Amino acid sequence: MEKHKESSARWWTLALVAMAQLLVVLDGTIVNIALPSADVELGLGEANRHWVITAYLLTFGGLLLIGGRISSAIGHRRAFVIGLIGFAVPSLIGGLAWSAEILIAARALQGAFAALLAPAALSLLATSFTEARERGRAFGVFAAVGAAGSAIGLLLGGALTDFASWRWCLYINVPIAVLVALGAAVIPRMPGVKQAGRIDVFGALLSAGGIAAIVIGISQLDGQKTSVPVVAALLGGGLVLLVAFVFVERAVDNPILPLTILTNRARAGSFIAIALMFLAMFGFYLFMSYYMQAQLGYSPLNAGLVLLIHALAALIGSMVIAGRLLGRVSPAALVVSGLLAAAAGLAVLTFLDAESTNILAIYLLPAMVLTGLGMGLVIAATASTATEGVAVHEIGAASAAYNASQQLGAAIGVALLNTVAVTSSTAYQATGAASDDGAIIHGYTTALTVSTGILVAAAILAGLLLRRRPSGSEHLPLPEHQTEPTHGS
Secondary structure, three states: OHHHHHHHHHHHHHHHHHHHHHHHHHHHHHHHHHHHHHHHHHOOOOOOOOHHHHHHHHHHHHHHHHHHHHHHHHOHHHHHHHHHHHHHHHHHHHHOOOOHHHHHHHHHHHHHHHHHHHHHHHHHHHHHOOOHHHHHHHHHHHHHHHHHHHHHHHHHHHHHHHHOOOOHHHHOHHHHHHHHHHHHHHOOOOOOOOOOOOOOHHHHHHHHHHHHHHHHHHHOOOOOOOOHHHHHHHHHHHHHHHHHHHHHHHHOOOOOOOOHHHHOHHHHHHHHHHHHHHHHHHHHHHHHHHHHHHHOOOOHHHHHHHHHHHHHHHHHHHHHHHHHHEOOEOHHHHHHHHHHHHHHHHHHHOOOOOOOOOHHHHHHHHHHHHHHHHHHHHHHHHHHHHHOOOOHHHHHHHHHHHHHHHHHHHHHHHHHHHHHHHHHHHHHHHOOOOOHHHHHHHHHHHHHHHHHHHHHHHHHHHHHHOOOOOOOOOOOOOOOOOOOOOOOO
C-alpha cells in the first residue's frame, strides 16, 4: 500500500511538473502570433517588437542560476509554488498593459519568476524518478511538453487572438498557475539543503550581467542604426563578466554553479546541444508566425494549426521514440539524430521564395514534421543526461544550468536571427531585384540557412561530447530528515 502511494505521488508530481513546464515554454512563444495585434494596439514598432519575447527570455535565462540556488535552499516544492504564484501576477499585469513599456516590463517579470519555477520543476522530476525505465518514461513526457509547448503556444495564441484578444495570451496563465499551485500540496516534501558559507551574490550578479550584456548587444545589430562601439562594448563586456564568473565560482566555497557540473563531458554536451537547438528553433517560430500571416494571408488560428503539426511530431519524437529508447541506446544517438532531423526540416524552408507554390504540402508539412521529431528527441535525451548522476545538493544548480542553456540559446536566437533576417532583407531590397514580399522572404530564408548550419555544427559537437554518460549515481533523493552539505563545505 505504501509503495502504491509513493508511485501515485511520483506520477502526480510528473503531471504537475509537466503543466508547469508547459506554462514556462508556452510563454516563450504564445505571444508570437499575437504580436501583430499587440503591435497595432500598443505601437511596438519593428525595432522593438522582439523585446516582448526577448525580455522574457533574458530575465529567465539570466536569473536561472539564482533560481536554482534558491530552490535548493528553501526546498523544491516550496520554490515550485512560489514560482507559480509569482508567474501569475505579471501575467495579469501584462494582459492589462496600456503601453508597450508596461507589456515588456511584465514579460520581464514573468521571466524572473519562471527562473525560479523551471529549476524547481526539473529538480522535483529528477529526484522523483531514479529507476531507469520509469525515468525514461517521465523524461519522455517532460520533453514532449517542452518540445510541443512552443508550438502549442503558437496555436493557443492564434485561437485566443482570433476569438478573444491578444491580451488573453497572458490572462490564460493565471488560472493554470493557481490550479497547479493548489495541486502541489500532494507532492512529497523535500526540505531545503542547508547552505554553508555566504551566498554567492557576486557570482550571481556576474552571470546575470554577462548574459544580459551579450543578448542586448546582439539585439542592437539591426543593420541600420547599429553602433559598432556600443555593440562591441556590450559583447566584449558580457564575455569578460562570464569569464570572471568562472574564476569566482572556482574560488568561492559555496558557488552558485559548482563547476563540476560543467566539467562532465556528457553533461556539457547536453547543455551545448539544447542551447544551440533553442537558438535555431526560436527564430524558426518567429519567422513562420510572420510568414504565414503576412505573406500567405493565414489567420492567427490557421497559422497555429500548421504549427500543431510540429507539436504532434514532437510528442511522437519524445514519448514514442525517446521515451522507449532512453537508457537502451546512447544519448548521443538520440541527440545527433534529433539535431540532424531538425536541420533537414529547416533546410527545406530555405528553398522558399515569392514564387513558390503548394507551400503547405511541399515546404511547411515536411518542415514541421522533421523539426518536431528533432525537438522531441533532443529535449528528452539532454534533460535526462543533464541531471543524471548529480548529487542531491547540486540538482537545483544542474537543473538551472540546463534551463539557462535553453533560455540563453532562445534569447540569442531571437535577437541574432531577427538581425540576420532584417539585414539580409534590407540589402536584398536595395538591389531592386525583388518585391517587398520577396525581400522579406529572402531575409527569412537567409536566417534559416544560418540556423541549419548551427544545428549541423551542434550535431557534430554532441556526437563528440555525448559518447560518455554522466558518471555516478548520486541523484537518489535523501530521506526527509536528512540534508547534505553543499560542495566545498
